[in-house]
Amino acid sequence: MGKKQKIILPPDLPPDVADDEIEVSDEDLQFVNDNVDYAGFVSNLDTNLITKHVTRVADVKEDALEALYEKRSKKKSLEKKKEDNEIEVDRVDALPIKTLDGQLHFRTAPKTAKKPGTVGSDQIDGDSSDDGVEASLVKLTKPEKRAKLKKGRKEAKKQEKDAVKSEVQPTPQEQVLAEVEKELTAEESNKAMKFRLAELGTELLMDPESNIKSLKEMLQICNKGDHSITVIGLKSLLAVFKDIIPGYRIRLPTAKEQEMVVSKAIKKMRLYESTLLSVYKAYLNKLIALEKQQPLKRVAVRCLCTLLDAHPHFNYWESLLAAVLKNLNSTDEVVRKLCCATVKSLFTNEGKHGGEATVHAVRYIAEDVKASDCDLRPDSIEVFMSLTFDEDIGRAKITEEKKTKGKRNKMKRGTEEPSQVPANERKKNRKEQISKMRDEVKADLKAASFSQDEEEKKQIQSQTLSAVFGTYFRILTHTMQSIAARNVDTSNESTSQWGTFPLLAPCLDGIGKFAHHIDLDFMGDLITYLRKLAEGGGSSSDISGSIQSTKRLSIAERLRCCIVAFKVMRNNLDALNVDLQDFFVQLYSILLEYRAGRDQGEVLVEALKIMLCDDRQHDMQRAAAFIKRLSTFSLCFDSAEAMSALVTVKHLLQKNVKCRNLLENDAGGGSVSGPVAMYRPQVSDPNLSGALSTVLWELNLLRKHYNPMVSTLASTISTMSTATQNQVLLSYITPQQAYTQSSIEQETFDLKEDFGKNRKRKRGSESVVSDVDQDVKMGEADEDDVLRKKFCDHFVMVHDMSESKRLKDELSRTTLALDLFEKYKNQTKKKQSATTTKVVKKLKVVNKKKKMKLT
Known part of the structure; x- marks a missing residue:
């Protein structure tokens, strides 16, 4: 604003010279003639375009010039209207067009998209553009308008097709990017x-x-x-x-509470x-x-x-x-x-x-078992094994409360004061006050403590027990019905995808665990079911019949039935009087049907422990039959089963002294004092086998067993005789422990001698070398024994030290617990004494007020 800008004017044009005054020299003509190629562009000039920009044209009439000026003015006005309705394209996106005048014109685009086939005020007809007449001012007839609309639609379709064709497909590089x-x-x-x-x-x-x-x-x-x-x-x-x-x-x-x-x-x-x-x-x-x-x-x-x-x-x-x-x-x-x-x-x-989820879960599983017709995985029933139930919950506390009530009533009777009020009314008032106080104290204790009420807990546990035993009995009845149906129709051998009876094994385990909670009214039916299942689903009179019945149930399932029956009887020993001879018969026949590797050895060992070792009284004939069969059993199977069988034999010989006659190897055989004078191993009943008339010759073979544990145990059993009747022989190992120990050692056990190689010896010096080698081996064996003894002593000492340390820690913990318990007792006594004094004071105040009212 302060400084004035200088205006730069264009240079002046050269003065106009007439054609007559222009003189062309000969040299110029000669130069043009010599350089015709340089002047060839003049012949290619468009004279029509040049005449458009020329203001004056020679040899033209004045009327034609006026018409020409009018056309040019109309074109300029139309171009201005177009420029008003168009937007200039960005100069970066499109290059300009330079005219002959030297002016730059940039491309433009219309502001609004025009519909095809319509004629606007700014649209110009191509035919009438030369005449300078606007298309909006021309009135068209109806057929002309229809023809024009058709043309516009066709042009729009062509433009769409061209646009689709012009779309370039992206390259694979662009797609990846x-x-x-x-x-x-x-x-x-x-x-x-x-x-x-x-x-x-x-x-x-x-x-x-x-x-x-x-x-x-x-x-x-x-x-x-x-x-x-x-x-x-x-x-x-x-x-x-x-x-x-x-x-x-x-x-x-609620809605009312929200309005508050x-x-x-x-x-x-x-x-x-x-x-x-x-x-x-x-x-x-x-x-x-x-x-x-x-x-x-x-x-x-x-x-x-x-x-x-x-x-x-x-x-x-x-x-x-x-x-x-x-x-x-x-x-x-x-x-x-x-x-x-x-x-x-x-x-x-x-x-x-609080037990609500337990009841809900047990009932859901019971309904699922019923709906699936006992065709589920064993995991769904094995969950019941983690349930725990209290025995006679709340009975001890109720008896204590009754005793305390009686003592308090006696104390009250002795400490009554004489008054004018009748004794019956005073007793009623005192009882009411004491009951109110107790109710308040109980309510406060329930609110403060998170423990569940005993009655509610008892009710919940009874509901869970009924649901659990309902599922167990349902599974037992389903197995019996399915076995009976298969016996009738032998072609119906279809099994589920998890076995023939997938839920039977966990069902039997659960019955064995919760047998002491079963009502006595159901014990008889349960024992009959277990007896039939132990037989394999049908009555088998001999070994062949029992072998046919095992097609229905496996050996492990039959053994579990025997185990559960003995557990039920021992838990309810005072209330039941049932003969278990049939289960001994089944165990006696199962020992011949057992196959190592196919059947479960853990179940067999548990059956031996519960049925033979834990039972105090045995019939002499039955004990002898089992001793003979277990000794023959140990000859045929692995060292783990053989060890458990020999441990059971040792237990039976220790309890039944008369059965040690089987160890006597006289010329006449064993004792013939039994009812059967000849041993019959094919009989299914052990009482009728006549095992007392035979000898345990199997122990002599077992003394040469490849496993040293089996051989030593067989030699110790064979040394027992009737001469050692008065000696107390105890074995601190059970069949289950023997089975586990021997199964663990069997994995790392190596034979000392290679029995498969037949070595040929030569005479002469080679025999001397073999003797020397034997002496060297004997010396090495003695050294190994010494080292073994030293290591055993060392490990025993370390074990004793660790045991003493553990016992000391346990002693310290128990003493601390006892001290804390004594402190807790003293605190509770103080609190009880304080509460009793408060109650006595309140009662005295109430009595005084009553006396004042009466007076």
Whole structure:
């Protein structure tokens, strides 16, 4: 504004010279003629274009010039209108056009897209453009308008086709770049979501009440992201819920309670609880839905199991428990083990839920067994083994209360004061006051303590027991019915995918564990069922019949039936009087049918211990029959079964002194004092086998057994005789311990001699060398024995030291516990004395007030 800009004027044009005055020299003509090629462009000039920009044209009439000027003015006005309706294209995107005048014209585009076939005010007809007449001012007839619309539509279709053709397909490089860009953006979004989940989780754990709304955002992130984000989101929500869920069930306020005016703290608490419940419900529904998807099934089941294990008391526990119990029969082994472990922990930790979840779970399993017709995996029934029941809960405390009541009544009778009030009314008033005080104290104790009421606990345990035994008896009846149907129709041999009777073995184990809780009214039916199942489902009179019946039940299942029968009898010894001879007969026949490797040796060893070793009284004929059969049994099988059988034989010989006559190797054989004078091994009844008339010649062969443990035990048994009747011979090892020890040592056992190689010896010097080698081997064996003794002594000393240290620690712990118990007793005595003094004072005050009223 301060300084004036200098205006630069263009240079002046040269003065006009007439054609007559122009003089061309000969030299110029000669130069042009010599250089015709340089002047050839003049012939290519367009004279028409040049005449457009010439203001004056020679030999033209004045009327034609005026018409020409009018056309040019109309064209200029139309171009201005076009410029007003058009937008100039960016100069970077398109190059300009330079005219002959030297001016630059940039490309333009219309402001609004024009519909094909329509004629606007700014549109110009191509035919009338030369005449300078606008198309909007021309009135067209109806057929002309229709023809024009058709042309416009055709042109629009052509333009669309050209646009589709002009679209260039992307190259493979561009496609790869686009995919890489998408992946990069997805990774960035996933990282952002992970960081956001971490932030929300930390905020919730720090202050859950003020940041409870962030739970919804975390759940939304789980729904938005891909597989990895959903897994991380589910796990983070699990950690948050596991931490912030309270130890009580949330009850939402009713409509009337919401209308009431409350404080800000209560409003905040209600908002917190309602949002927590809504998001928790949505989270559970999402887990149950994801459980059906294979890639996310394990993650969903793990979250459900951890929630049920941590908070089985919280809202929606029934749907959570149902989702876990459905997977007890899952084909996925990981999922099945997770659910079984969760249900077992639920049964053992009943203090968290008060036993409601236990009853619900047991009833659900019972209904599932009924619906599936006992065609489930054994894991679904083995869960019952972790249940625990109290025996006669609350009886001792009730008797103590009755005793204390009687003592207090006696004390009250002795300390009554004479008054004008009748004795009956005074007693009633005192009883009412004491009952009120006791009720108040009990209510306060229940509110303060988290322990469950004894009556409720008893009721819950009775319901669980009835459901458990209902499933067990259902399984037994189903096996009996199926065996009977197969005996009738031998072609019906279809088995389930988990075996012939998959639930029978866990059912028998459970009956053996909870046999002392069974009602005596069902004992007779149970023993008959077990007897029939031990026979294999039918009555077998001989060995061949029993072998045919084993097609129905396995050896292990039959042995379990015998074991359960003995457990039931021993737990109810005073109430039952049942003969168990049939079970001994079945065990006697099973010993011949047993095959090592095919059948379960642990079950056989348990049956030997319970039926033969633990029983105090045995018939002499039966004991002799089992001694003879077990000795022949030990000849045919592995060292583990042989050791357990020989240990059982030793137990029987120690208890039955008369059976040691089998060890006598006289010319006439064993004792012939029994009812049967000849040994008959083919008989199924051990009492009729006549085993006392034979000799244990098998022990002589077992003394040469390849396993040193078996050989030493056989030699010790053979040294027992009738001469040692008065000696007390005790064996501190059971058949089960012998079986486990020998099975462990059998894995690392090596033969000392190679019996398969037949070595040929030569005469002469080679015999001397062999003798020397034998002497060297004997010396090495003596050194090995010395070292073995030293190592044994050392390990015994170390073991004694560790045992003494452990006993000292246990002593210190027990003394501390006793001291604490004495302190607790003293404190409780002081509290009881204080409460009694308060009650006495209150009673005295009440009596004084009554006296004052009466006076």
